[in-house]
Amino acid sequence: MTETSIATLIMKRTFEVPAEKVFEAWTKAAMIKKWMFTMEHTNKVAESDPRVGGTWEIVDHREGKDYRAIGEYKVVEPPTKLVFTFKMPQFSDLEDDITVEIQPLNSGCEMTFTQEINVPHEEGWTTEDIEKAHADWKKETEQGWYYMFLGLKQLVETGKINYPSS
Template sequence: MAATGRDASVQSTTADREIVIARVINGPRELVFEAFTEVRHLSRWWGPEGFTTTTRAFEFRVGGAWEFVMHGPDGTDFREWISWTEIVPPERITLRHGEFRDDPEAFESVLTFLPEGAGTRLEMRTVFPTKELRDEAAEKYHAIEGGQQTLDKLAAYITEIVRKGVEG
């Protein structure tokens, strides 16, 4: 179905600044949503292949922030900051992501969690301030491949939890 009205104009004005990544995860939506809400989960799967994450501060609430460092496989550290701008359990999380609070190059992401059969379709729609920042993220930082790898790691983590029967 084509977008109409306001949605069509929003889509057309952001298309060249967007990265959209989606994946079906074999687990209930509530569990997939929860994997984004607690550090004990995030630290197990967040980031592309070979990356680990160290959390410095975490408060999952609208206006709260997650300050963390992603450690690359080559030893490079990437300082990151996320602020939650909307939380609608277990349907949607909207966030602002940059290197630090008030980062002028921060981008916005909307994560939607949709039931799909026995699983969950997770869609991450990210809009950058400019086309150039989007292109830099895709080309220099491999944001598309990294996002896909991150969702693959999430899927493996959820499969492990479901298999063990541990949901809390």
């Protein structure tokens, strides 16, 4: 078994809509398929059973390949908290935990996103190697979520996402 450690990524975003709308974007398949690990026109599967023990799945088809993301809901407290696992089995058996906390504000809401990233270690790694791997994994993961959160914001605030032309 590969040794791993956890790198924690925390991101915050504000939205000009009620917390309920952001929560729905994380849990309703019809919304997930527009922004989470996929785009509406490349999505093949979007399923979500948002209850403790329920599962979610996304399959995105790009450049002739299917990319599958799956997980299980651990905590479902609408509209303020969601905890679920995240795994892409075609790349790794490692599973991350993601926590989404949504705080209602006077105008809109604030989302705090936390991903506990399982970082695999290579044999003989030093503390410095592990620290560098944590920084690299966090940077790559944050970049992916950064673009997804731009789409999420457009979706909940305007009802649609302006996808970049390819």
